Amino acid sequence: ETGILWSYLQNKLRLNVFYLLIIVIMLADFMVPGRKALEKQYSRKDVQKEFARGDNIAEWILAREPNKNFRIFPADESGSNKYVYYGLSSIGGYHAAKMADYQAFIEQVTFRNMNFLNMMAVKYVITERNLRIPNWIQSERLGKEYIYENENAMPLMWFVRAIDTGTDKVAFRQKLAGNAQLDFTATAYYTGTDEAFAARQFTVDSLASITIAERWAQYSKIITSNAADGFMVISEMHYPPGWRAYLNGNPLPIHDVNGGLMGLAIPAGNHTIELKYEQPSLYVAKAISKYSYYGILAILLLALLLSLRKYDFKTGHAQ
Numbered sequence: 068e069t070g071i072l073w074s075y076l077q078n079k080l081r082l083n084v085f086y087l088l089i090i091v092i093m094l095a096d097f098m099v100p101g102r103k104a105l106e107k108q109y110s111r112k113d114v115q116k117e118f119a120r121g122d123n124i125a126e127w128i129l130a131r132e133p134n135k136n137f138r139i140f141p142a143d144e145s146g147s148n149k150y151v152y153y154g155l156s157s158i159g160g161y162h163a164a165k166m167a168d169y170q171a172f173i174e175q176v177t178f179r180n181m182n183f184l185n186m187m188a189v190k191y192v193i194t195e196r197n198l199r200i201p202n203w204i205q206s207e208r209l210g211k212e213y214i215y216e217n218e219n220a221m222p223l224m225w226f227v228r229a230i231d232t233g234t235d236k237v238a239f240r241q242k243l244a245g246n247a248q249l250d251f252t253a254t255a256y257y258t259g260t261d262e263a264f265a266a267r268q269f270t271v272d273s274l275a276s277i278t279i280a281e282r283w284a285q286y287s288k289i290i291t292s293n294a295a296d297g298f299m300v301i302s303e304m305h306y307p308p309g310w311r312a313y314l315n316g317n318p319l320p321i322h323d324v325n326g327g328l329m330g331l332a333i334p335a336g337n338h339t340i341e342l343k344y345e346q347p348s349l350y351v352a353k354a355i356s357k358y359s360y361y362g363i364l365a366i367l368l369l370a371l372l373l374s375l376r377k378y379d380f381k382t383g384h385a386q
Contacts, residue, residue, distance in 0.1 A: 084128040088370060123209045125153040128191055136222050136279055137190035138302075143212075145178055147191040154283075158189050168236065169304045169325030176243045181219070183243055186251050186325060188218040189304040223276050224289060226297045226333075227255045230324075234258060239326040255300050255330055267332065269298040269346035292337045301329040301342070313341040 128139065138156045141147050145159035158178065173229075176183045181200075184192075192203065192215040200215075207214040234242070236258045242249060249256070257265055272294035281288040291299065304327050312319040312331055313340055324330035331340065 083154075092124055092295055110226055115290060118238070122150070122153065124193055124212060124214060125150055125155060127207055127209060127214065128155065129153060132190075134279065135282065136188075136224075137220060138188045138223075139191045139193060140178065140184065140189045142178075142192055142194040142196070158184070158187050166304050166306055167329070171236075172243075172261040172326065175240050178247070180243055182215065182246060182249055185219045185221055186243075186302065186328070188223045188247075190217050190219050192217060221251050221300075221302060222277075223282075223302045224279065225252070226271045226275050226277065226293060226299055227251075227253060228269070228271050229254045230265065230267070230269065230298060231256045236323075236326045243326070251300070255324040256326070257322065257324050257330070258326055261322070264320075264322060264332070268296075269332070270295040271297055272382065280339075287342040289340040289342070290337070291333050291340060293333060293335060295335050297333045297335075299331045299333055299340075301331065303329055303342075306344075309341050309344045311345045313343070315339055316341075 072355070073269055129135075135156070138158050139150060140158050141150070148157055150157055155197070172183060181202075191206075193212055194215070195211045195213070197213065198205075198215060202218040203215040204218060205213055206216045231254050234256045239256050239258055259265075273380075275297060276291070276295040277299065278290040279287065280290055291297075305321055305323055307321070310321060310329065312321050312329075314331075314333070319331055319340070322330040322332070328343075333340070
C-alpha cells in the first residue's frame, strides 16, 4: 500500500488505477489473512465435511460418553482443536490469545502435571506413545493411537464440601507445580478477595446432583439439586469481562477458585443455572470494524466510478 501511494504521489499511477489497486489489496487482505484468522471449525461447510470424513477416536469417545462432561488431551498435538467439530473440548484447544491465568498454568504448571489435568476434567488422553502412568487405563487402540482414560479426572462441574481461603493464585499454582496432594473433590481453593464470602459455610447432600442440560462455547445450562447451600466449581477459566452467571434468571456472583476457575454459591433446592459469555464491547467493536471496512470499500468504489466517468480513454487524461 505504501508503494502504491508513493507511485501515485510521484504521478506514476493514474487516480483510477490507484483506487483500483487499493480496493484489490483490501479484498485480498480480507479474503486471505482474514479467512485464515477465522477458525475453520466455525464454518458450517467445514463442519459438514469433517463429519462426512469421520474420526474413529471422536466417534469411540462419543459412543462411550455422549454427555461430553469432560475434556480430552491430544498429547502429541496439544494445540490441536480438531475435535471441536464433534463437540469435544480439548485442554490445549484454547485460542492463542489465552487468558493470563490459563497462560500462567501452561507456563508454570504445564500439561504434564497430573493435578492440573485432573482439575481441568481431562478424562481421555490420546497419543501414539505406550504410556505407563498410575490411574491412566489404556482403554482402546485405534490405528497408531492409544486412548487412555484418566480415573482421577474431575467432571466439568462438581460440588465441594469445603472452601480453603488461605491460598492466592500464585501459591496455588506453586502447589500444583510441586505435585501437592490437593483434594479437588472435597475442597475449592478460594483465590478471590471477598472476605464475607470466604466466611460462608457450604455442604453437599448425599443426593446432590449436577446435570448439564446444554453446553457450547459461550453458553451452559445446568440443573442443580442440593438439600443444603452448596458451592459448585466449574472447570472453566473465569474471565470477568465476559462470563455472567444466572440463577433461575437472576444474576449470580462468580467467584475465583483454584487459581482462576469459576465457582458459584448455590442456595439449597433445585435450580437452573445459566452461564453466558456476554461482552457487549466485543460485539460493538466487531460491528464497528466490520461496517467501517465496508464503508471504506464503498467510498473507494464510488471514487473509482467517478474517476472513470471523468476519464477520457481516447486522450488518456481526466476530462
